[in-house]
Amino acid sequence: EPEVTQTPSHQVTQMGQEVILRCVPISNHLYFYWYRQILGQKVEFLVSFYNNEISEKSEIFDDQFSVERPDGSNFTLKIRSTKLEDSAMYFCASPLWDQETQYFGPGTRLLVL
Amino acid sequence: AQSVTQLGSHVSVSEGALVLLRCNYSSSVPPYLFWYVQYPNQGLQLLLKYTSAATLVKGINGFEAEFKKSETSFHLTKPSAHMSDAAEYFCAVSEGSTLGRLYFGRGTQLTVWP
Numbered sequence: 001e002p003e004v005t006q007t008p009s010h011q012v013t014q015m016g017q018e019v020i021l022r023c024v025p026i027s028n029h030l031y032f033y034w035y036r037q038i039l040g041q042k043v044e045f046l047v048s049f050y051n052n053e054i055s056e057k058s059e060i061f062d063d064q065f066s067v068e069r070p071d072g073s074n075f076t077l078k079i080r081s082t083k084l085e086d087s088a089m090y091f092c093a094s095p096l097w098d099q100e101t102q103y104f105g106p107g108t109r110l111l112v113l
Numbered sequence: 114a115q116s117v118t119q120l121g122s123h124v125s126v127s128e129g130a131l132v133l134l135r136c137n138y139s140s141s142v143p144p145y146l147f148w149y150v151q152y153p154n155q156g157l158q159l160l161l162k163y164t165s166a167a168t169l170v171k172g173i174n175g176f177e178a179e180f181k182k183s184e185t186s187f188h189l190t191k192p193s194a195h196m197s198d199a200a201e202y203f204c205a206v207s208e209g210s211t212l213g214r215l216y217f218g219r220g221t222q223l224t225v226w227p
Contacts, residue, residue, distance in 0.1 A: 004156070031212050043157070043203060043217040056214055091156060100211040104149070104157035 004094050004105035012111045013082055021077045021108045025094030033093040033102060034067065034077050036060070043091070049075065082112045115140050117204050119218035127226045132191040134221045136178075136204030139185060146187040147205040147215065148178055157203065163187060164211060174198070199225045 005024045013019050025032050034046040047057040049067050066078045079086055089109050093102040120135040138144055145164050149157040161172025168180045174197075178189045187204060203220045207213040 033214070035215070042219045043205075043215075045214040045216070048212075048214060058214070093157075095212060101147075101159055101162060102212070102215060103159065106154075106156040 004092060004103055006090075006092055006105040006108050008108060009106065010109045010111075012113065015084055015112055016081050019079050019082055019110060021079075021090050021092075021110070023075045023077075023092035023094075023105055024073055025075060025092065026096055026103060029095050031055075031095050032067075032069075032075050035091045035093065035104075036088040037091065037107075038085075038088040046077070046090075079110075082110075084112050086110060087112045115144070115206050115208055115216045117206050117216055117218035119202075119204050119221050121221055122219060123222045123224065125224040125226060126194045128196055129193050132176075132189070132194045132198065132223065134189040134202050134204075134223065136187045136189065136218060137185050138187060138204070138206045140206055140208055142208050145207045145211045145213075146178075146180060147207075148172065148176070148187075148189050149203045149205060151201045151203065151220075153200075160189070160202075162211065194223075194225045196225050196227065199223055 007022045030051045032049040037043045045058050047061045048055045064080050068076050089107045091104050091107045093104045116139045118137045147162045148160040150160050160176050161170045163170050163180045171177045176191045201220045201222050204218040205215040207215050
């Protein structure tokens with residue numbers, strides 16, 4: 001199966017600190033997504049990104065969150081000032097060019113202390 | 114608004130037994146439906162998807178799911194469970210496009226006993 005990669009695999013941070021989560025999607029696709037899964041809860045949509053712009057965002061994706069494509073291949077999710085409730089597994093997803101199906105990366109486990 | 118309900122947060126079967134994982138959805142328009150599997154410490158892997166073609170969809174690892182509009186269901190089945198099927202399974206729905214945001218169910222943890 002095609003591979004979406006994410007770094008780091010785990011991150012521990014102090015409340016109030018900024019974190020940047022990185023993802024390398026399946027190459028050359030214009031769509032990109034971030035989801036999160038708080039322990040014991042369902043996977044929740046955060047934001048979708050199409051052609052270098054946010055195409056849709058959920059109510060979770062407030063001003064503390066931002067997404068960027070700093071270069072041609074990497075995507076980042078930034079949380080400006082982390083809160084305890086931001087502790088979760090964060091997944092990025094990317095479609096295959098010809099299949100229009102979201103393929104997920106392995107996730108980054110974020111722990112906010 | 115769309116939603117997905119997975120009945121049973123835990124399902125246990127014996128190796129070789131039928132696997133049935135239930136998923137019901139609500140959607141205001143014809144949905145696109147997906148099943149993903151998550152093995153420990155891994156990401157979500159697509160098992161299969163329904164995109165308004167055949168109502169019986171076959172996926173990887175011997176799994177299949179049937180879309181029943183009248184029941185708003187998309188249950189996942191496998192005739193004979195294998196130890197390697199032990200994982201968490203997520204049903205998801207999107208509206209309008211397979212590239213739209215996915216709404217996930219809470220997941221069902223499948224345990225397979227030898």
